[in-house]
Amino acid sequence: MGLDIVQFLENKTILVTGATGFLVKIFVEKLLQIQPNVKKMYVLIRAMDKQAAKQRLHEELIQKKLFDILREEWAENFNSIVEKLSPIPGDVSCENLRVHDFDLRSEMWREIDIIVSSAATTKFDERYDIALAVNTFGAKHVAEFAVRCVNIKMLLHISTAYVCGDMTGIIQEKAFSMGETPNGSRKLDVNEEKLLVEELMNELQERNASEREITIALKNLGLQRARLHGWPNTYTLTKAMGEMIVQHHLKQNIQLAIMRPTIITSTYREPFAGWIEGFPPRTMDSIAILYGRGRLKYFLGNPNTILDMIPADMVVNAMIVAMAVHANQPNSNKIYQVGSSKKHPMSYSDLRRIIVSYFKDSPWIDEDGKPVKVRKPRILGSTASFRKHMRRYILLSKVSSK
Template identity: 55%
Template sequence: MDFGSITEFLRNKTIFVTGATGFIAKILLEKILRIQPNVKKMYLLIRAKDAKVANVRLRDEVLSKELFDVLRKKCGANFESFISEKITPVAGDASYGNLGLTDDELNAMYNDIDIIISVAATTKFDERYDVALGVNTLGAKHVVNFAKKCTKIQLLIHVSTAYVCGEKAGLISEKPYAMGETLNGVGGLDIYSEKMLAAQFLCNLKAQGLPEKEIRQRMKNLGNQRAKLYGWPNTYVFTKAMGEMLVGQQRGNLPVVIMRPTIVCSTLKEPFPGWVEGCRTIDSVAVMYGKGSLSLFPADGSSVLDLIPADMFVNSMIVAMKAHANQPNLTIFQVGSSYRNPVTFKELHGFHFHYFSDNPWSDREGNPVKVWKGLVLSNILIFQIILYLVRFVVQMISIFASKTGCGDIQDIMFDFDKKLNIAMKLVNLYKPYLFFNGIFADTNTEMLLIAAGENGLDEDVFNFNPLSINWKDYFINVHIPAIVKYLF
């Protein structure tokens, strides 16, 4: 692998990023522009009906974020002109065969692009099946086909997820998926048949004249049913796994790197510690706990939650980009921490209790919310029984209050019932990860890190070594304060 100077490698490169308004893509964009202002151009695929809307989304959903304050300060008065020179937003959609681009845009980009980084995805666990198939599965194929037409292409980086493994236990290796491979051995998985099934199912629902809300829910249910039929716990990881299959089948001799991050959380260091956006996998639990809405935790306390700060994941992508450019192979990198620097659910629970005990959140009336140590239940069935019993009692009190005219009590019970309902939904959604017993081997990632270090990699600029993370310090001084700042 050739490392040399990574920043020099980026000089005069034209890079195409899909999913440009997403969390990871924004951090990647900011990083490249900050460390190598002489990058030639960055095309950003933004889902929009036309160029005007794409530009508005770029301004409002990307450049206006606090994330870009360091770069804005570095550029000073030249920030706007610098952005105009380096960034070209293009209106399109990865779920379309030509990415939704015009012929003129396609021809210009085919002759200009050196690197493609495909981040476009819908990350909702329970996304409607037709949408998830379009973006996560077929979108991957469309980007590969686009890349193969680029005359100067050096590498395609496809961002997947480590959890395409489903609920496997033990050591999980960095191996590709064969076309039609399933997790439970059930045969008959055919991606194009899945596409037709989803389209026909949707057509039938519309023919029945069902309201849009009902159609949306039934399409979500279909995705989860198809995922579980073949051994995956939800629509998201199922459609991402099928996306990987298509990348492997369609790439030919195209150099491809598949990045499989674990649970991506707030930045550790760059461009500043603790930037986060959106309520990510573990953060919804932190929000509910900090607000006093959650005191029962269904999880195996000894289970390892595999986390990686977002800036470290972006660093691994950039280093892999330099190492694998023009190498006609498919390489998979699992980027996480469970193998070399694990943190358990019990430890995470302790960090949250410690933080919110010392820094209680204040409710609407300005009263500090007291958090309790809580009870960690390693048996999901016991947890569900307790929740159902509590909810039954709450509903009985609410009915009694209604009959006796106690409106205040009824309002309190109604609010409490809403919180219970949210908790139950969260538990059902995240259950596969609260009791996850797998450890992600990161052999390729470790080899990349070692090789980069031996070749003089600047670890301050491109650090992605999970051993460098002090989890207690990160959670108490970086991550949880960021959750409170951005999400509460």
């Protein structure tokens, strides 16, 4: 990490949203690692009050294994480092980020130099009302909050490479204009999308629909709207609208960098190799874990398909560099698509080969302390092969049940 970047971060006050998410935990640790003299990090956490936010900060960030190296390096001074983290109970889906305390809001508006906007719901089939509230209007609320910050240098908005939807060929690092869609079939109106959700909710409530019926209806609406406009799912649609809306609401004197990572995987090197969140993780790493545990017998998909994956710590490095580069450069708004397939393409068959080789040499150890024996998984590389397999499976199931 270049000295100029480290110097840039010194004495800076940063607001981070989505801090209990996988990527931002690594970002927070990295920032404290390379620049312990950062002035303060406001950490926006969904919680009822300050105490609950503080508890989540400790349980979901500071106490994690992710912070062990920092803990060892600073030893008895570790607490003085993590005290730079100021937990703020709030919610990006609300105006003013649901920071009710006016004095605290005023303090934040005076002190913040940089905002890292990463709060998101990443479920592909999320309820449309929830995805809109967080991924789209959450971006709007963060941008509006940024406008109130008198000393702000820049806003770093974390998006996804898949906002480009069903586009093919070379995808430029180009901003969406308001209402633009991948298939160009019709103009997209963010406020109309919100109105559609409200109308559906009113209709469902009038006929006393159950919570399950409401959830199914809102999930279906999101998927229908996404596919209508050329996105594969609700997540990518609402993240694309988030990009549109954040650019629309920012003042020209606030620098904006949008980061579009591809499939984020476990860490490559920092703070140590292989750190992932949750079990099983909601990353590509889950495929390896399921195979190692003997639960994955088949790979579904074209074996020649390229899986664009990028380790989380590499994304974090790109985030930090983008902050330093653009904070003091007027009119330097930029989009960065962060991936690996150009220089290091990995096919589906490559992934299978690597996983099989790894667990052959280092088998998974089960609860009884015994190595799990696994076979090389078959690839069902087409719809026809999948259907053939399912017909055989159903037939055998019927025979065995007699």
